[in-house]
Amino acid sequence: QITLEESGPSLVKPTQTLTLTCSFSGFSLNSVGASVAWLRQPPGKAPEWLAVVYWDDDKRYSPALKGRLTITKDTSRNQVVLKVTDVDRVDTATHFCVHSQTASGRIYWGRGILVTVSS
Amino acid sequence: EIVLTQSPGTLSLSPGERVTLSCRASESVRSTYFAWYQQRPGQAPRLLIYSTSFRAIGIPDRFSGSGSGTDFSLTISGLEPADFGVYYCQQYEMSPWTFGQGTKVEI
Numbered sequence: 001q002i003t004l005e006e007s008g009p010s011l012v013k014p015t016q017t018l019t020l021t022c023s024f025s026g027f028s029l030n031s032v033g034a035s036v037a038w039l040r041q042p043p044g045k046a047p048e049w050l051a052v053v054y055w056d057d058d059k060r061y062s063p064a065l066k067g068r069l070t071i072t073k074d075t076s077r078n079q080v081v082l083k084v085t086d087v088d089r090v091d092t093a094t095h096f097c098v099h100s101q102t103a104s105g106r107i108y109w110g111r112g113i114l115v116t117v118s119s
Numbered sequence: 120e121i122v123l124t125q126s127p128g129t130l131s132l133s134p135g136e137r138v139t140l141s142c143r144a145s146e147s148v149r150s151t152y153f154a155w156y157q158q159r160p161g162q163a164p165r166l167l168i169y170s171t172s173f174r175a176i177g178i179p180d181r182f183s184g185s186g187s188g189t190d191f192s193l194t195i196s197g198l199e200p201a202d203f204g205v206y207y208c209q210q211y212e213m214s215p216w217t218f219g220q221g222t223k224v225e226i
Contacts, residue, residue: 049216100152
């Protein structure tokens with residue numbers, strides 16, 4: 001059974017760096033075709049993709065936030081970490097980590113974590 | 120980036136009706152990497168369909184997906200009150216993954 005769980009702060013101040021951790025089980029990020037992505041959904045808006053890391057450590061970032069995002073994987077701990085620098089109130093959103101498998105197209109979501117940016 | 124355009128924007132329907140939601144992509148998407156979600160207020164998106172036509176675990180067979188290239192659709196046969204919410208399409212073939220703007224279904 002594949003599960004993903006997001007963790008991190010529920011409240012961060014403007015200009016701070018947000019660090020989120022995705023802990024997963026049921027698959028290996030060393031397996032060819034595996035990937036873990038981060039998405040977010042501001043209140044009342046559609047989901048928005050942020051970044052993805054692939055099994056071969058290839059990384060892609062949202063052009064809209066590029067420069068503020070860093071995604072890393074720790075395959076020994078089965079974790080993927082996302083850092084978002086210089087946060088602003090508009091970064092308030094529920095953040096999700098998502099696993100997909102290239103061969104099958106299967107996709108799995110975590111439950112999400114609400115992060116509020118406020119002073 | 121691939122832009123997904125959903126239609127219609129809002130639907131007001133009655134239980135038992137059959138409805139088809141549409142999603143058009145600005146460029147071709149491989150069917151392996153196309154999904155549909157339902158989202159009720161205050162809840163996370165719920166995966167309904169992945170790879171265009173495969174139902175996710177626990178999704179009833181009144182939900183079905185189809186399509187290819189740039190045109191995809193989600194059909195709900197026999198609407199139930201629990202089917203209200205906003206429906207999103209998504210492509211996850213190419214970065215950035217993108218979503219449609221959503222179709223709101225009111226029962």
